[in-house]
Amino acid sequence: MYKVDPPPDPKEVAAIEARRNQEKEQQSQFFNVWTRGMRVDAEALNSQAEEKKLRKAKKQSKVAAYGTDQVQYDMEQAERTHRLDKKVQEFWKQKQQLKKRRELDLWDSDPLRGEFPAHLGDNDPYWGPASLQCFSWEDLDRATCLRMQQEEFMHSLERPLQEQQQQQARVEENCADTLSEQLRLAMDLRATQLAKLEECCHKAIMSAKANANKAQEDFPLGLLNVDHRHTHGHYTMFMKGFNTRFTIFLTT
Template sequence: MFTVGLPPDPKEVAAIEARRNREKERQNRFFNVRTRVMGVDVEALNNQVEERKLQEATERSKEAAHGTNQVQYDLVVQMLEKEQAERTRRLAKKLQNFREQRQQLRNRSEFDFWDSDQLWREFPAYPGDRAPYYGPASLQYFSGEDLQRAACLRMQQEQFQYSLERQLQEQQQARVDENCAGKQGPPGVT
């Protein structure tokens, strides 16, 4: 079975030699103090460091681009906020002007519960009447009512009397003129 005198096969010799070389390289890696203390491949670590630096540089460039966009967005937001504040201020001013012009005290419909006599003091129930005992519910004034009707009637009666007296005077004067003309006789007869 075993032939002792045969020359070794060159393929087997090459395979054995390759195994011995791999084992020596392995032993050199294991027994090398520097490699054993590090415990890792230095080239692989250097490659990882380079990859990390490259990745950080790309992230910084992305952040810088994002930062410039963010600055632009902030400026746009500030402009929009200023415009909104100006619009709100203009609206508040218009509202205040409307309240001053159209919602005056005399036009309001609410009632102050803490001062129930307020409406009595502010506006009389009947214009020209300052009696304190009339309240807003006394209904002495209605819309469409002519408050100066009595004065107008008095003036109309005075005008009527004046025109009547004047007509009477004219008629009397006409009669006097007629009587005077009748006493003188017809013209041309003397």
Template sequence: MFNLNLPPDPKEVAAIEARRNRERERQNRFFDVRTRVIGVDVRALNSQVQEQKLREAAERSKEAAYGANQVHFDLVAQMLQKKEEERKRWLPQKVQEFPAQGQQLKKMHEFCLWDPDQPWKGYSACRGDTKPQCGPASMQCLSREDLDRTTCRRMQQEFKHSLEKQVKEQQQARAEEISADELRDKLRLAVDTRAAQLAKLEESCCKAMRYAVANANKVQAAEQAERKRQEHQREQATSFKDIQHQVNSGLLTGKHHITQHAEAPSQVLPHSWKGMTPEPRTTIKKFQEAQCHEKQAQRQAEKALEAQWGSQAINLAQAALELEEQEKELCAEFRRGLGSFNQQLAQEQKAQQNYLNSIIYTNQPTAHYLQFNTSSR
């Protein structure tokens, strides 16, 4: 068997859809009376395009200013980050070098709380003699005698050099801190200046946009005023022509032959008809009077017929009342006969019951008869 459920050709489907879209657009274009008759306001569209271009230019300038500001801020942030990284890099090194340079054992001035004389116990009473038996009273150190003068001078020079180095480092650190503060102040000043410039630029852009919008509005207002003036002039010209035509035409002359149709004299022209002549009016009035007489005669006949129907309804109501009274009398007589019959029947039943009780049912039942109907077996 042949497979008939084949998918449609995409090219054919696309062509059909394109034709449908073109036809739909054509119908919209033809059926839109306003666009077909009046057209499109090209000036308004051009003004809107110009406003859009101005708005886009202002947006581009604002974005460019923001971009330049962001680039400047990025550079400053990179500089600060680089300086902070350098500080983090040399600060641990300085912290590690400080104990080795400024906190040596020989430069310590602290004393033990439990033994304040501990620093002096390591030295003998005589600097040139290291004998432990020689105490402070041995007078081994004479006046003006200094055996460790060279060592003391060297230590003083080293201490002075280290002190100068520390002072220089402190001064350098203070100078770096001052330069960092100055750099931060400059950065803050640059940021404030840039913000002020951006604010001024934004304000100028807003002013330019408002000025452009105001100019566009003025142009549109002028165009609208000119359009209204032209429309007013056209309306006045049309009104003047209409008045002139009415004055010069036969519409206001009062001649009845003008209202007759040229091809059919029995017909009139609706646009120039001014009313009927006295002859048709008299004919119409007579016809209306005849219609009134006929209407009155018809009303009188209807009234007579209604009176006849009313009398007939009254007679029928009286006959119904008489029949109802007869029915009531028959019902009362039937009830009286039924009552007498029931009374006679009751007397006969009573006599029959007395006969049964006094003559027929004289024997009393014994215990043999009482056993019946006492169980289910």
């Protein structure tokens, strides 16, 4: 009979081969006296040395670049300084000529031309800030300043008086309005009272006339003698023979 074995699994074969290689590598490291004694990884050291060289080269390149920039900056600064110096020289030649100077020159051949005019004021263009033209006790505008101070002081004094007068005027105006309103109300009340009194008097007169007419109708004319009297604000009628008196009060 023939013996038939199943074919081996490739994954298992690869795993076995990997373990064998790992064991061989471990044995080579273990049996290597130099590596075992120093306990150093040569590959790691070599990689660190390469990295150090790369960092050093990179740093040197940066320093070189900075040096180039510094040289360029120095050149630009020198050129800028040269331009400024040139402009200053041109300004001196144009604006600060010898004939335009303001300082006193003892060797001036034309003294009248070098003389300065009299002091005209604090803003005199012929005198500089160090000429001491205005001292602490001097003031060219003192009169104007005093007048302005006096005006301001008078205005500050008049302001409270004006406010007080305005307030008093407002109070008086309010009082006048109140009095006029009270007077108007009193006049209206008086007119109402007079109208009521007039109406009452009119009613009394009409009633008296009606009573008199009725009495004349009821009695003969010969027996009725009416005496009219008007004294001190009332009107009185006497009917003689009947002891009858009609009094009408008149109020004015």
